[in-house]
Amino acid sequence: MTTMFSEFTLRNLRFTRGKLSKLARREANWGLLFLSPWIIGFFLWKFLPMIASLVFSFTSFNLLHREDVQWAGLENYIRFFGDPLAGVAIKVSLTFALISLPIGIIQPILMAALLNQKSLRWKRIFTTLFYMPKIVPMVSVVYIWQGVLNARTGWVNIALESIGIPGPDWINTVAWIYPALVLIGLWGVGDMMLYTLATMQGIPTELYEAARVDGAGAFATFWHITIPMITPIIFYNLVLSSIGILMYFLVPYVLKGPNGDPGNATWFYGMYLYKEAFAYSDMGMGATMAWILFLFAIVVTIILFSTQKYWVFYAAEEV
Amino acid sequence: MAIRTDRSTTLLSNRMRVFLFSASLTLFALIIISTYLSPFGYMTVTAIKDRSMIADPNAPILPSKEATFNYEGQELAVYLVPTEDGKVHEWAILKKGREESTFIDPTNLEAGPTEWTGRWRTLERVWSVSPVWENFSEAWKGLNMPRLLRNTLVIAITGSIGTLISCIAVAYGFSRFRIPGKNILFMALISTIILPEFVTIVPTYVVFERIGWIGTWLPLIIPHFFANAYNVFLLRQFFMTIPKELDEAAMIDGASPMRILFSVILPQSIPAIVAVGMFHFMWSWNDFFQPLLYLSTERELQPISIGIQLYNARYFAQPHMIQASSLLGLLVPIIIFFLAQRIFMQGIVFTGVEK
Numbered sequence: 001m002t003t004m005f006s007e008f009t010l011r012n013l014r015f016t017r018g019k020l021s022k023l024a025r026r027e028a029n030w031g032l033l034f035l036s037p038w039i040i041g042f043f044l045w046k047f048l049p050m051i052a053s054l055v056f057s058f059t060s061f062n063l064l065h066r067e068d069v070q071w072a073g074l075e076n077y078i079r080f081f082g083d084p085l086a087g088v089a090i091k092v093s094l095t096f097a098l099i100s101l102p103i104g105i106i107q108p109i110l111m112a113a114l115l116n117q118k119s120l121r122w123k124r125i126f127t128t129l130f131y132m133p134k135i136v137p138m139v140s141v142v143y144i145w146q147g148v149l150n151a152r153t154g155w156v157n158i159a160l161e162s163i164g165i166p167g168p169d170w171i172n173t174v175a176w177i178y179p180a181l182v183l184i185g186l187w188g189v190g191d192m193m194l195y196t197l198a199t200m201q202g203i204p205t206e207l208y209e210a211a212r213v214d215g216a217g218a219f220a221t222f223w224h225i226t227i228p229m230i231t232p233i234i235f236y237n238l239v240l241s242s243i244g245i246l247m248y249f250l251v252p253y254v255l256k257g258p259n260g261d262p263g264n265a266t267w268f269y270g271m272y273l274y275k276e277a278f279a280y281s282d283m284g285m286g287a288t289m290a291w292i293l294f295l296f297a298i299v300v301t302i303i304l305f306s307t308q309k310y311w312v313f314y315a316a317e318e319v
Numbered sequence: 320m321a322i323r324t325d326r327s328t329t330l331l332s333n334r335m336r337v338f339l340f341s342a343s344l345t346l347f348a349l350i351i352i353s354t355y356l357s358p359f360g361y362m363t364v365t366a367i368k369d370r371s372m373i374a375d376p377n378a379p380i381l382p383s384k385e386a387t388f389n390y391e392g393q394e395l396a397v398y399l400v401p402t403e404d405g406k407v408h409e410w411a412i413l414k415k416g417r418e419e420s421t422f423i424d425p426t427n428l429e430a431g432p433t434e435w436t437g438r439w440r441t442l443e444r445v446w447s448v449s450p451v452w453e454n455f456s457e458a459w460k461g462l463n464m465p466r467l468l469r470n471t472l473v474i475a476i477t478g479s480i481g482t483l484i485s486c487i488a489v490a491y492g493f494s495r496f497r498i499p500g501k502n503i504l505f506m507a508l509i510s511t512i513i514l515p516e517f518v519t520i521v522p523t524y525v526v527f528e529r530i531g532w533i534g535t536w537l538p539l540i541i542p543h544f545f546a547n548a549y550n551v552f553l554l555r556q557f558f559m560t561i562p563k564e565l566d567e568a569a570m571i572d573g574a575s576p577m578r579i580l581f582s583v584i585l586p587q588s589i590p591a592i593v594a595v596g597m598f599h600f601m602w603s604w605n606d607f608f609q610p611l612l613y614l615s616t617e618r619e620l621q622p623i624s625i626g627i628q629l630y631n632a633r634y635f636a637q638p639h640m641i642q643a644s645s646l647l648g649l650l651v652p653i654i655i656f657f658l659a660q661r662i663f664m665q666g667i668v669f670t671g672v673e674k
Contacts, residue, residue, distance in 0.1 A: 003672055004552055007509050012502035024497065030576045031496025037485040038508065041545020045519060046511055052522035063528065114348060119341035128660050129352050131667075135656045137605040139627050140362075140645040147365055147638050148358045153373075155361050158380070186355070194664055195671040233672065243513050250607055254628060273517055278612060283521050290517040297515050 003236040056287035063281035076288035112196035134190025367450035383446035398442040471622040475603035481544035490554030557591035594666025
């Protein structure tokens with residue numbers, strides 16, 4: 001079993017051009033007709049906006065005074081890199097990525113490993129229940145956790161106090177807001193858990209039997225067989241989460257509003273971009289920030305893809 | 320090392336060990352899942368609490384109200400009253416005095432009123448469990464739920480139709496036709512899942528603004544008629560599992576590609592189609608960012624995700640109302656999920672991994 005990303009191969013990049021027979025021409029035309037919604041959509045909603053966004057980033061385009069659009073050259077970029085608030089936004093986003101990415105990678109593996117245990121009863125019910133938080137609307141999720149993490153009346157602090165630990169003010173202090181956001185994030189891994197579980201279930205049993213014959217214990221089996229066999233899905237998760245975390249801002253936006261409270265701790269890159277583009281209507285600056293993010297995301301993706309050959313194990317290619 | 324000779328005890332103890340392992344593992348999973356889902360408990364319990372409980376630090380966790388006792392036509396407050404013999408009684412207060420008050424024991428009326436020395440203000444009230452279901456009707460009215468539901472349903476259902484039509488067509492094109500450069504097109508499709516949304520959102524917003532779509536439902540519906548990577552991938556995966564011989568047989572009978580799609584492919588793909596329809600419906604129900612951009616000034620047109628947020632901003636210090644509306648907001652997705660969880664979860668697996 002492999003992921004969507006295994007479609008990224010050199011073989012797929014090969015473009016064969018040749019004269020098509022009349023029949024083949026007909027087939028290709030039908031095919032293109034069926035693909036046309038996506039091809040048109042790709043240009044309309046992805047490719048052209050991408051280019052337009054690059055062009056905007058070199059202008060002073062602001063929706064509030066749209067008559068006066070000037071070519072600004074690199075001015076937006078210079079302003080961005082000289083802006084202390086931009087520095088804060090980058091620092092906040094990277095710090096939070098470092099905290100939450102490892103958890104977002106490990107948590108679905110642990111949950112799937114538990115659900116994949118042969119001796120666990122009521123597996124389907126457990127799987128459904130573990131998945132369930134994923135389908136709760138984001139605003140409800142934030143409000144529920146806001147209540148649970150309330151310093152005085154929330155269940156987390158009531159539980160902590162019952163064992164003699166004074167609970168912190170999770171959502172109003174700089175030191176505890178990231179742990180609070182991580183806790184909220186625990187509810188968002190349902191999809192990754194299901195992918196991981198399906199991949200684990202697809203591991204050939206001969207591998208486990210061979211390990212048992214060699215006298216491997218439960219932990220060694222997990223580490224030397226299960227983990228390598230699920231590396232494609234770990235990789236998939238890593239790529240998607242790394243890009244997703246760069247755009248993270250809706251949860252802190254609903255939880256704390258658009259100003260980065262407490263004390264700039266939630267001044268995420270996405271929050272800054274949202275304010276520049278949609279609160280101040282500065283489309284030039286918004287586009288500049290979007291492209292800086294995009295270039296960074298490309299670099300991250302290339303780095304991740306280039307590490308693939310050292311640790312990601314695609315079983316299908318070996319056979 | 321002891322050598323076991325009695326085979327039956329070994330067998331029994333082995334089965335016992337297997338059972339114990341299974342039981343303790345399941346118990347462990349039960350503990351984990353109840354912790355993991357406990358915030359739902361908090362939400363439910365808080366949603367049916369009375370307003371008076373919110374401010375009181377001594378209020379119990381379960382929704383309750385302060386107990387009263389009807390004595391000769393009077394509603395008397397019930398307190399926990401400690402007496403000199405070390406017992407604590409649940410007595411109703413009859414006459415309040417600064418240093419001395421009169422109580423009556425609701426379980427023993429014949430004993431008559433009792434004098435108690437002490438300050439009644441220092442006593443704790445007795446709580447009796449009593450959920451306040453009216454919170455939901457208040458939230459339902461305050462949120463204007465009928466309007467929010469109507470808006471959300473229109474946006475979600477039309478978007479789902481668009482997603483289904485376009486993704487089925489595109490997936491059919493990718494799975495069944497030899498097209499020059501198809502692999503490159505497919506890689507371009509997959510790459511769009513790693514294209515950050517922010518890159519396209521600014522110019523798209525500007526264009527929607529130009530053509531007067533801001534403050535309408537169109538930006539939330541029309542783009543979904545142009546297919547998306549996840550659902551095309553899912554349907555393509557599914558279509559590829561349908562044997563090609565079936566279409567070839569139909570083709571020999573003179574069926575057009577359109578006819579093959581409707582009479583061969585679609586009837587075999589009902590679960591995948593249901594899954595895609597549900598994914599879009601749920602996604603649209605939960606989407607917050609796009610309605611925030613395009614509908615923040617149009618109260619009449621807002622879907623539930625935005626409606627709840629505005630409502631709660633007004634009820635900052637009323638957790639019971641906030642939780643009641645959170646519950647109303649998640650009810651529809653949760654019900655749909657539980658009705659069709661098998662198809663839903665199989666579909667999720669199909670979007671992410673190839674078999």
